Amino acid sequence: MTTGLVRGANAMGHVGWVTVKCSICSRKMNLFRSIDSGEAYACVKCNNFFCSADAKRLSYKCPYDGSELRPYYA
Numbered sequence: 001m002t003t004g005l006v007r008g009a010n011a012m013g014h015v016g017w018v019t020v021k022c023s024i025c026s027r028k029m030n031l032f033r034s035i036d037s038g039e040a041y042a043c044v045k046c047n048n049f050f051c052s053a054d055a056k057r058l059s060y061k062c063p064y065d066g067s068e069l070r071p072y073y074a
């Protein structure tokens with residue numbers, strides 16, 4: 001039995017299962033799960049993502065353009 005093919009089929013079957021990286025600490029966040037947990041924040045302007053810990057540390061302001069960071073809701 002092969003394993004590579006199974007993994008590929010799994011990934012394709014999950015629409016909305018999106019992983020992004022925090023642009024500060026590169027922590028991986030699941031946007032789908034974030035709807036409940038609020039772990040992912042996104043800049044309203046440049047669309048960078050931040051984990052909740054870094055968003056808090058930045059006072060919910062984007063370090064790149066000073067725009068507001070909002071909890072990500074898909």
Ligand SMILES: [Zn+2]
Pocket residue numbers: 022023024025026027050051052053054
């Ligand atoms: Zn982070």
Ligand SMILES: [Zn+2]
Pocket residue numbers: 043044045046047048062063064065066067
């Ligand atoms: Zn920004």
